[in-house]
Amino acid sequence: MREFFKYHFNKIREINRKYAKPRATMTKGTGLALLILRVYLIILMGILFFKFITILKG
């Protein structure tokens, strides 16, 4: 079991190293699209969190 987790944690570290530097050129358009996406996801997560709290309180 320990070996299993060790193998996979190492694998994840290896993946993080392999893809650490994004290949896509960060043009203004790309940067803006990714920024909007981040904001969108933060808002969406906020709504989901709010709903979760509402359910818990209800």
Next chain:
Amino acid sequence: MQEEIKAKVLAGGARRYGIGVIPRLYYYYRRVAKWLAIFLAISGPGIIVMVADNDAGGITTYAVTGARYGYGLIWFLILLGPVAYYIQEMTVRLGAVTKRGHAEAIFESFGIFWGWFSLCDLVLIDWLTLVTEFIGMTAALSIFHIPPFVTVIIVSVVMSIMVLQGRYWTWEKIALLFCGVNLIYIPCAFIVHPSVSGVMQGALIPGFPGGLNSDIFFFLMANIGTTIAPWMIFFQQSAVVDKGMDEKDIPFGKVDTFVGAMFTVLLAAFVIIVTGTVLKGVPIESADQASRALIGVHKYLGTFLAIGLFDAGFLGAICISLATSWAFGEIFGWAHSLNNKIKEAPWFYGSYFIAVITAGMVVLIPGAPLVMITLFVQVIAVTLLPAVLVFLTLLLNDAELMGEYKNTLFQNTISVMIVVTIITLSTLYAVSLLFPNAFK
């Protein structure tokens, strides 16, 4: 090649000297036959992903839409066909040019944050959707008095055999066979004798039965949600790669996707025609409920609809579980082809079996919150769909990556319009699911 030149000369000569209609016809026949042979060899991923898109959740949405609004929203589904084609066509180009799956493309181009976000979200959505497919399949077979545990076992065994035979080609042909079973909705529509003028009116004249209110808006968004799903993008790109499609195969891949899109719209319309004819105004909440109601109307109708629902769930299940395993394999560097034997790709097949077995087991848990899971799938899908669509558009604009196959200005204009519309509507749909009174 030499034969082709000979045939061209023959055809040209025939035209020039006004002789040999038969050789000219023979030349055209040979051209069409050759094109068709190549198309049949290359087609598969597009048709499968599009027909599988009409999964158990999709059939339920169409059945309920028909029961609620009759033929009134068929036009909207016809509009969704080109939209689905447009998105999936981009995955064909991306897969054929880069020879990488979508998960790997995101990791490589946008880094680990977006990569892990997409992978984890995909795994969660796929697994939950897989549960809903099992819900659909067990509900469909319960109409034939088959207990859920028998359905789960049989489906898991068949799904395992399909991938373990060791060839992508065989898997694809079996999947296409199941796609053919989906055609069962066509005789259903003829059995109910729909009003042809009513169907034509619903298909050709856009309108909102009862006006554009929050209820119909909910249905429009639900139909979008079932037509464009994140797993489809991951699945088709990985299938294109696993099949070994190349740049030269892109035109065939596009036709394959186009044919699939036509099928998906046609079959969805037929489901709506069936329930719109027989069950209009009946409060139907699911496809299996519609099947039960239809059994009382005609001895084959309900049975056919139940078979179709099972087939839809099965097709969805085989594609969704593979989409996850392919994505894992790409990122973790495991062997991840259906052409690999189980010994060569244990992690790939292992993740596939774990997904199938655990999803099947959830359905068997007494009192499991299955309705909640179904709703949750639709909500959580909205967190991945915009990201995937944005990444797809950005990747298709990467000149270094795509070369001559990058999006043109015209393609980008349409693509951006589709992406913005889908993101807006699917977000509103998720909000309306979370807060049912938000738009009332």
